[in-house]
Amino acid sequence: MYVAVKGGARAIDNAHAWLAEERRGDRTVPEMTVAQIREQMGLAVNRVMAEGSLYDPDLAALAIKQARGDLIEAIFLIRAYRTTLPRFGGAQPIDTGNMACDRRISATFKDVPGGQVLGPTFDYTHRLLDFMLAADGDVPEAAMGDPAGDPVPHVTEFLNSEGLIQPEPESDAVPRDLTREPLELPADRALRLQSLARADEGFLLGLAYSTQRGYARNHAFVGELRIGSVAVEMDIPDLGFAIEIGEITVTECETVNQFTGSKTEPPQFTRGYGLVFGQTERKAIAMALVDRAMRWEELGEENVGAPAQDTEFVLSHCDNIQATGFLEHIKLPHYVDFQSELELIRKLRAQAKAAGQEDAT
Amino acid sequence: MFDVSTRQGWMGLLARAPSNRVSHLWANFGPVPAHETLRSPEIGAVMVRGRAGATGAPFNLGEMTVTRCTVSLACGTIGHGYVQGRNKAHAETAALIDALMQTNRQSDLRKVILEPLAAEMEDARTTRAAKAAATKVEFFTLVRGED
Incomplete structure (x- = not known):
């Protein structure tokens, strides 16, 4: 039997009205515009576009404002x-070989053609709070x-030309689409x-870190x-x-990993690949490590039972909207269940009490 | 860099151009020509793809917003606009420019809209490339010891 309970409408309306007021915060402080979020919270906007799987900086900024900065809620929107x-x-x-690069680094070759271009990075900052930012001030x-102007070649191309790295099979097959058909395994x-x-x-990030700590270690170098x-x-x-039809910013990470080889093939480096919307390098590196870990079968490696090797486990739990939907639904009324x-x-x-009394007699 | 001599070139330029610049330059061009809207501006999504390992098999990366519009001028010339984002006026203007570029107003449009737009976008791109170039590491080696 399902019993519907009514009577929450007024409370819900008032809760949402209060939410709007809390979102606005102290009215003596100027309200943020969507353009301000888009321009000044760029990396949050990038994360929302990447995980929301829709490239539109204005929409992502609006979602962040509406979600009061809760990025998973913004991604949901x-x-x-x-x-x-x-x-x-x-x-x-x-x-991506034709990318206009803001940043391009290689951890494997110091003197890579095209050079090590740092771009607008947090690397090499001291991670000390900058109180100047709390004051107003113009940025020089x-x-x-x-600029050289030529497209910068991929690092893996150099290794590839020597046959030192496993080549990527060429294909123009139309890929299956998660958003159009339910996930089917094996993927x-x-x-x-x-x-x-x-x-x-x-x-x-956690899964990639686990591979570095030894759970399906594949010793990744950031080739590029x-x-x-x-x-x-x-x-x-x-x-x-x-x-x-447009132009997008993406982050790409190619890892160069430990060898594979067989009786017929000489030892070769293997590779992992990360590609993410926006400037999102932590995610791109993590993606490349986890991609590489999930390739154990095709590369003839042992399944050591590590979480990152378990495709079904990873793909079933990596989506934060699916996860938060199921997790958070348990806070909604379950009165009848309970x-x-x-x-x-x-x-x-x-029954236990009755049985105890019987035993005692 | 931006080639506005081909239809592919000008459509690509209009797709990527900032909406506010397109509307500003279009307003300067003069009155909107008589036209019929064959497909009203429509906002949709396009699935962006990457390739495994940059060169391998394609995979779906995520979608991007795109707005499209189709117009026909009084003379029957049809223009299409496909622009990034959700600005309907931008898509309609792009469609009108695409149609007019197939008429004898071509050289005016190039001079007043497309070339300035291409120059501005090229400028922005060069500035970014120059800032990136300034962050290129110049390695040098310190020689230590006697031998």
Whole structure:
């Protein structure tokens, strides 16, 4: 039997009105605009776009404002919004080799062609609070150098030309899409990468860290990390040719991992891959490590039972909207469920008591 | 960098251009020509893809917002606008410019809208590249010891 309970409407309305007031905060402090969030909370905006799986900085900034800075709530809002959009089609795969790089570093080759370009990074800062930011002040314009202008080649290309790294099989197959069909296991690499690209950063960070600590260790070097903008091209049926429909910023991480080899193949480095919307390098590195760990089977490695090797476990738990939906639903009314548990436990206790009295006599 | 001599080129430029710059330059161009809207501006999503290991098999990375619009001028010329984001006016303007670029107003449009827009965007891109170049590490080696 299902018994509907009514009477919460007034309380809910008032709770939401208070939420709006609390969101606004102290009215003597100026209200933040969506543009301010977009421009000054850029990395939060990037995370919401990446995990919300929708590239639109204005929408992400609006979601952060609405969610009072709760990024998972903001991601939830973006995911809900994207389901309302008609799908115009699929773009051609982006060419990260043609990226206009803001940042491009390699931890494996010091003198890599194109150089080590640090970009706007937190690396090498002292992590001391900067109280100057609490005061108003203009920021001086960043220094300018002499841009080379040519696209920067991928580091793995050098290893590839020597045959030292496992090549990526070429393909133009249309990938399966998690947002269109339920996840089916076993999941191919394309499906795994889609799932990781929108996965929770914290979950991936923990899993990636676990591989470094020895749970499916695969000894990753960051062969290359690059952040910058790439054009997105799509075939337009009305026109009969492809046009650029926009430009997005992405972070790409390619790891170079320990060897594999067999009787027929000489030892080769293997690779992990991370690609994420926005400037999101922690997530991209974590993604590459977890991608590499999940490739144990195709690379002929042993399954040591590590969490990061367990594709079903990773893919079933890495989505923070699925996770938070199920986790948080247990705070909603379960009065009837619990009533039955209460009755059951009372009955069991009464039986136990009666049995005890019988034993005593 | 931005080639506005081909249809692909100008459509790509209009797709990526900042909405406020497009509307500003369009307003300066003169009155909006008589036209019919074949497809009203529509906001949708396009699935962006990457390749495993940058060069391997494609995978779905996530979607981006795109707005499209189709117009036809009084002479029957059809123009399409596909622009990044959710600005309907931007998509409609892009469609009108695309249509007019196929007429004899081509050179005016190039001069008043497309070339200035391309120059501004090229400028922004160069500035960013210059800032990145300034953060390039110049390694040097310290030689220590006697031999």
